Amino acid sequence: MDKKLKEKIEKKFAFSMGLNQYREIERLIFEIGKRQNKPPAEVISSLKTKKGFEGKNIFFALKNTLLRYRFPLTYDRPGFKKENVFLSQVKKPLNDNWKVSGKFKPVKIFLEKETENSYLITNLKKKFSGSETRRIPSLKKHQQGNNFRIAELKKPEIFITNEIEDFIKPCPCTKHHLRCGYWIFNLGFGCPFDCSYCFLQQYTNSAGIVLPANLERFFDSFNHLEKKLKKPIRIGTGEFSDSLALDDITEYSLQLIPYFREKKVFFEFKTKSNNIQNILKSKPSPNIIISWSLNPQTIIAGQEKGTASLNQRLNAASKAQKAGFRVGFHFDPIIYYSGWEKEYRALTEKLYQRLRPPFAWISLGTLRCNRALKSIAEQRFPQSNIFYGELLLGKDKKLRYPLFLRKKIYAKILKWIGKFDQKTPIYLCMEDNQIWKTCKTLNAPANLLHPKACQTKLTKMPPF
Ligand code: SF4
Helix, strand or coil: CCHHHHHHHHHHHCCCCCHHHHHHHHHHHHHHHHHHCCCHHHHHHHCCCCCCCCHHHHHHHHHHHHHHHHCCCCCCCCCCCHHHCCCCCCCCCCCCCCCCCCCCCCCEEEEEHHHCCCHHHHHHHHHCCCCEEEEECCHHHHHHCCCCCHHHCCCCEEEEECCCCCCEEECCCCCCCCCCCEEEECCCECCCCEECCCHHHHCCCCCCEEEECCHHHHHHHHHHHHHHCCCCEEEECCCCCCCCCCHHHHCHHHHHHHHHHCCCEEEEEEECCCCCHHHHHCCCCCCEEEEEEECCHHHHHHHEECCCCHHHHHHHHHHHHHCCCEEEEEEEEECCCCCHHHHHHHHHHHHHHHCCCCCCCEEEEECEEEHHHHHHHHHHCCCCCHHHCCCEECCCCEEECCHHHHHHHHHHHHHHHHHHCCCCCEEECCCCHHHHHHHHHCCCCCCECCHHHHHHHHHHCCCC
16 A cells, blocks of 8 residues: 555545545556556646545545546446446556567476377477476476466466367357357467467466377367267367467467368467468468457557567468468457557558458457456556556456447447458457447448357358
8 A cells, every 4th residue: 555645645635544445546546647647646636626525425526536537438428337447456567577578489398298209399399409398297287386476477488288178169258248159279378479458367377388289189079079060160279379379389280271171160270470381381271261360550569569560460461361361350459549540440441451352250359358357467567558448347247348439449440341341241259239239230331240140151151
């Protein structure tokens, strides 16, 4: 607790606060300061004292004033509810946080004994001959014996594992929101990149990147699932890792493409890299999709550490498309900030200048996160301001922009896309029925799909 700050507030407003009250006020002042680029003391000085309030009422009057500054677009709207404002204790930045810089180079390679003779170990030893290699009984036991701290998340370590379960699963989406029927091919966990909004930060109990060496078990598992499938599905590796960031090392794509080419699925590699050498060595197939997450360069530079620039991503996409691959794009997470409109419009124009539609699909999704992630990101990315936007708790208890703002964002982006492209199927990621219905009534491209229709329509595209 910052005692001086507390005293300053209490003196200025002539009341005394309990600990919980102070935490809420401190959080609001901190976030207003972040938004306005002012230190907390300056935020307090800029506030006017109001007459006629006493005791507890001073706290509520002050809190309301601060909420109005904190949520200038939303506070006076009818749907604004104070209980949807997330006011946690302010977290200090970590002073020993591992940072991502330059090309990924593991300092340690841990291997489960069954993987010793795998091609992955041979590749790693060849590429990183200076890295220490250590045998472990199992990843699980190794994790149990290590007290993981979030500051170590990006420690450059690799775990080569022999997976025995959880090969494939349906995407869980989020409560009370519309599912698009996507499946996760769970090949690896962790990422050499470091995005401030990455949900893996609150989803992990170990540093480093897990790379399974036994792809054959994954393929066996898919063969088993395939027998039960009544229609084609969409499936991909980009949920718990970036599909291609380490593909020069793992060479997964060289095995995944020939395998899935023969299957009745749409297999997606989702990436923020330009690591497509192995893709270009492979024979394209209409059911193999290479997709890129896109954001304006301002967001890439500030929030997506270690990833390829926007130009690099579009160049890679163009090369893949010219080589005969179908490409897709994800505007996700779309971030609302001063200048967002100009930059996302320029991004859309650039995409269509550089690539030829129709694409396999485009998804749109605005920034969302759960409460734990915001606290972690605050400690790991103190320079980032994205979580101090107008984010409120939704039905699923995740922080997201309010409905009117999401509607405005989607309406604009759909309009910009519609100027160039009426054919690419577009869907909204992790959205509710209300927003989908609203978007449908806007001047949206004809091909905006209801998330439930993704299951049927996206999987009816050629070749199936
Ligand atoms: S690229 Fe994806 S998996 Fe990697 S850090 Fe960014 S959001 Fe997370």
